[in-house]
Amino acid sequence: MRKSVNEIIKNRYNRVSRIYDMMDRMIKEQWRQDLLSAVSGDVIEVGVGTGGNLVYYPNSINSLTGIDFSQGMLKFAKEKSLKMKFHFPVELVEGDIQDLPFPDNTFDAIVATCVFCSVPDPVKGLQELKRVCKPDGRIYMIEHMKSDNKWAGLVMDLLNPLTVRLWGANINRETIKNIKLASLNIETNESLMGSIVRKLVLTAK
Template sequence: MNINEKVKRRYNRISGIYEIMDKMIKEEWRFNLLSNIAGNVLEVGIGTGANLSFYPTHTKSLTGVDFSPRMLKHARDKVAKGHFSFPIELVEADIQSLPFPDDSFDTIVSTCVFCSVPDPLSGLQELKRVCKPDGQILMLEHMKSDQKWVGTVMDLLNPLTVRLWGANINRETMNTIEHSGLLIEKDKHLMGSIFRELSVRPNKS
């Protein structure tokens, strides 16, 4: 079994409790992030659909992808029960190989996704590929602390968090974003340097 299949099985297994885990992200953070969207939107790692109720009415369309079918089942239930003013399509897909043409979306959203992607660099490069040249990528991500001693503790705890719920807490996501060729336009610290709101551009010049 390859690493992608192992991660998928883990998220299928814990999908039932992910609603509780999603509450780690403050509603205020979700609201502020999603108030900035425009046009046709792709949300990667949509999971159980925790962001759905925060999308503004001016959203043109929303495509949500996740590689866990059990996660998507929860999201589909929310779509079926909700009253949305825009079309929503949910697709089972891997962020490392998205099934969309180049330059497909005006806005791409990710919330706590790149802690669990097996190859985060490939995932970020896929976001760059499917984002329009004048589009934006909006992210809420947790990552390794800039404080050395805190980062060391996170390194020690990381094997446990991966086993429990699949999240790497010591990813150096800012470095990975820079290596992907994306341009960081906004880096707002929400919880020290561990939790951040980011706005990046595809830099396709």
């Protein structure tokens, strides 16, 4: 039986989990700090990965749940969390962004950093974030996506099959379009690296 797309991507992230922290350096420390300084209440980080954001969460939040579908990535996140002193409860669990194991309207804030490049069905994943976000909550994202530049976008299209095979990440996702298809509203759209890397704040209303 052929493996599902989910299983293929899980296996790729399990494989690269040992070196993922080096790959993740494209997200600058200041970007993480700026994004996470705004979160409050009960927070979920989807695609928590190896836990690169953990150290930047403000002590004022009520709770933090981290979820990832790669056991290999979670292993490193859990190792990091054990070395930290949190002022709030932290739970790191295995799960799928496309089918989150939480009731509707659970979280005040949702965080995702460079996640929707690898979600097999990004619109479904975004719809799940909308479902578990409280009506007055916010979704905080740093995402890389296809360039607005015609020629750069063409190169990204050509290279995408290679990057997907290597580690499961699509470099040509049209994330702004997917956000709109998921019926989420863009409150903030800030360019961090041209049109390729953006800081986004979304609302579910």
